[in-house]
Amino acid sequence: MLAPNCVRKISETIWEIPTTAKHGMRVPARIFATEKLLRDMDPTVLEQVTNVATLPGITGYALCMPDGHFGYGFPIGGVAAMDVAAGGVISPGGIGFDINCGMRLVRTNLTYAEVAPRLGKLVDRLFQRVPAGVGCHGFVRLTKPEFRRVVEQGARWCVRQEMGWQEDLELTEESGCIAGAEAGTVSERAVERGYDQIGTLGSGNHYLEIQVARPEHVFDAETARTFGITIPEQVVVMFHCGSRGFGHQVATDYLQSFLRVMESKYRIPIRDRELACAPFDSPEGRDYFAAMKCALNMSFANRQVILHRVREVFAEVFGRSPRDLDMHMVYDISHNTAKLETHEVEGEARQLLVHRKGATRAFGPGMEGVPERYRTVGQPVIIGGSMESGSYLLCGVRTGGQSFFSTAHGSGRTMSRARARKQWRGEQLLRDMAARGIVVRTASKSGLAEEAGGAYKDIDTVVRATEKAGLSKRVVRFTPIGNVKG
């Protein structure tokens, strides 16, 4: 348990819990939030972030982003950088079951006025062509051995199969294929759960949205132009999904494998079974890292195939080719990963394994890893809000070093699904949203009710907090007009 009143104010947006607050903390914990966001956070977040601070090799601080909420092991919104040369660990609970759950943003040269008359048809066709919902399977037919090759190749495989453009890879984190993925480290059970799910959204908070950039919501016109947002009332497509059953099983498998060795072999006390971990530099740690990379690649491939279908649907509905519609990707970025990165710690460059669970990498201007065409302005950051509110395109900033260049990933829930289900009805929500000009097609009315905007924190407050804290900067806010929901 945490000592009472242990949270100290460092600044308007930084709150610290010292190592004296809980036995075993190796570093302090820091939460980036406004006072109100902090006050509204589930107290479990404080317990969880201070548990993270006890993990071997943790460097600097155990961090939580402004959208932080109840997780398992790590809070959602948790960031922890482990020094791999100093016995630092890797933990599936620091990444999440949905490995490489992430966001992809695609632009068009269409305006709201051009899309509005065909919006119903557009959303209908997207709903028909992009499989969504419980247990949905995709149209890409693969054998299990072929799937094992795909997870080593990621989105590159899709582009070779003509399900994407070469430039899509350049605009995807890790160029859509992270090096070091080894399918031999993945169980057959994981393959069985995912080999027919490439090109599927899934369910829950996963969605595909058609959105508009209203001129009054462009905060930084120059950076917006660099990212391709140039037209008043420009229509974009944003979607959110991950590595489906495959990634979920990889995480489940290694969570159990780590629990078997954590205490007995590596003498790391188990404070919470969801914080199961092993030294990064150990047979178990290396295997999980290679398997997790397969799930990263599965997810890049998943979003690439979905993009392919989105382009096909737009071409069909508007009778113009995707190139003519200027359907270039803006970016694709994960918010559930652990990656080896070099960061400056106490004046020296160190190699750290940065866990981001419900947190987005936000590299600043000039940093390696940012696509060449964006290098001067910083990495695009895509943050999805609830289906009723809006979403954001931001960019990384030079002051991001304080969070290992990480920022928020969404608005963060404030209400449990069980409670939301009692408060809203799917049918009514559909009608209310339609009255506000948002066309929704969903695989589940009850699932839809759980995603009501009122169950989430205010996205504008969260995003402003990231800007105020110097984690990322707002570029454009997008307003939803069409939504395909799993």
Add this chain to the structure above:
Amino acid sequence: MPYEYLEDVATADIAFRAWAPDLAGTFTAAADATANVMIDDLATIRPTIRWPLHLENDSLEMLLFDFLNEIVYLKDAERLVVRIPEVEITPGPAGHVLVATAVGETLDPARHATRVDVKAVTLYRFELRQLDSGWEATVILDV
């Protein structure tokens, strides 16, 4: 079979409590609670396919974890939605042996009103307890 979803735990995920006078009944109730997260009305699941389960674990609690994972696996790998009405748990060389038959059918969104995919059974606050009145499980599912 008795189970309830907990409203104030796990904001983004789903927590439930399942209970019964005996251990096998608690497993069955927990199976229904898990399936009911994915399918709105369990009565719409027709018993057309039978899938045998055989699990062993030295920990009863982890046996429940493995058991619930089977439901998640069957949904993705076999596209089956199931209930597990009969469960037998006996002592065995490796601790505890579970023998059961999952009964259900291929997921058909036209007939099964779906809700949300269970991604994983988490071990966060995962608990199987013996009470004076029987057994009780508390589980958080990642959705």
